[in-house]
Amino acid sequence: MGLYHLNEERQAAVDKIRKRVIENIGRNMDLYGIPVSTGHLYGLLFFADKPMNLDEMGQEMKMSKTSMSTGVRTLLDYKMVNKVWEKGSRKDLYEVEYDWYQTFFDFFDVKWRKSVESNILILKKAIEEWSRLRKEHGDDEYLIAVMDQDLSKMKEAVAYYQWLDRLIDTFVNGDIFKLVPKEPPEQ
Amino acid sequence: MGLYHLNEERQAAVDKIRKRVIENIGRNMDLYGIPVSTGHLYGLLFFADKPMNLDEMGQEMKMSKTSMSTGVRTLLDYKMVNKVWEKGSRKDLYEVEYDWYQTFFDFFDVKWRKSVESNILILKKAIEEWSRLRKEHGDDEYLIAVMDQDLSKMKEAVAYYQWLDRLIDTFVNGDIFKLVPKEPPEQ
DNA sequence: TAGAACGTACAGTAAAAACTGTACAAAGTT
DNA sequence: AACTTTGTACAGTTTTTACTGTACGTTCTA
Helix, strand or coil, X not given: CCCCCCCHHHHHHHHHHHHHHHHHHHHHHXXXXXXXXXXXXXXXXHHCCCCECHHHHHHHHCCCHHHHHHHHXXXXXXXXXXXXXXXXXXXXXXXXXXXXXXXXXXXXXXXXXXXXXXXXXXXXXXXXXXXXXXXXXXXXXXXXXXHHHHHHHHHHHHHHHHHHHHHHHHHHCCCHHHHCCCCXXXX | CCCCCCCHHHHHHHHHHHXXXXXXXXXXXXXXXXXXXXXXXXXXXXXXXXCECHHHHHHHHCCCHHHHHHHHHHHHHCCCEEEECXXXXXXXXXXXXXXXXXXXXXXXXXXXXXXHHHHHHXXXXXXXXXXXXXXXXXXXXXXXXXXXXXXXHHHHHHHHHHHHHHHHHHHHCCCHHHHCCCCCCCC
């Protein structure tokens, strides 16, 4: 993978081990809803010893430049890679964000938060309309029963999403480390 | 949606609001890597006032029984629904797991944990081989430099995954509630 | 033990997502 | 100003995923 100072045998040994790690990281990235190939791209950048441009990526991945472009953009959206400026080069350069804790938190802050907020919004609106309907049809016992059941379910759901919202807060503001402290790498 | 005691007008009003909530819950379920239609199925079961069987689901969802079967199975895998036994009925009945906290934790315990463990395993193996290679090729300065860079990256990664592992532990054993307490639903 | 009801395996089809190649706009170079 | 280089929009293709219908094994019923 571009370590041209090494002889072929050593190169092969290095590549083999890296490849296995890359594949694994890439495969597990579908937890973030990221395509496997984009996961591999991430793995490639993880081991790169310097920022890479789109052409280099395409060469290593044996894929089109267009795919690299969209892949990198996805990773940028997730803040998993950063754009790097290097004088002399006209090409855009990218390197992975090595702070994986931050990557994890950003994922929740962006993706989960969005979901949480829209769910709370919709549920609160539903609860409101429900309460209104409930008054209007106060005579209909069966309807009241149905609505009360729905209402309690929805209120529980809102409580859950608000909890999730607070959990994500602890990710973003770092309070989570009070409960689960970072431990330095071995050695 | 099967509330046959209600007149049509009221039925429509109830359905409309429910539908919006169901759609939203379903859509946001891709965070769990679940197909939208299976998310809708979940939403349907969420509002159902009693456990449903495959035929009823198919009727409501306007989809084949086969799809309901696979959809329900997916939700079972995620422990988002439970199989219910009801004497008299030969059909399998399902209802949603209303403890959404538990659902959230199970998701991490199953999906993320698996990923975390395989990553740790592969990384540790790579670190081991790396250290071995490092000794063998102690003469090659450039190789040493490359490997040391990789080694430190991989050790950082392991530390992160172990942190994630401990985080998931706090989900499973409930310690997370010490940091982010459950609040009861409003009213 | 025959018959019906139920859930799912499996093969085929429809729909969606990923990927490629071409074309072009924007920015840099001469 | 003409010519390069670079990244991406877009249309078309390939691959993957979701969905359906049929067929069949299992379990319950009579």
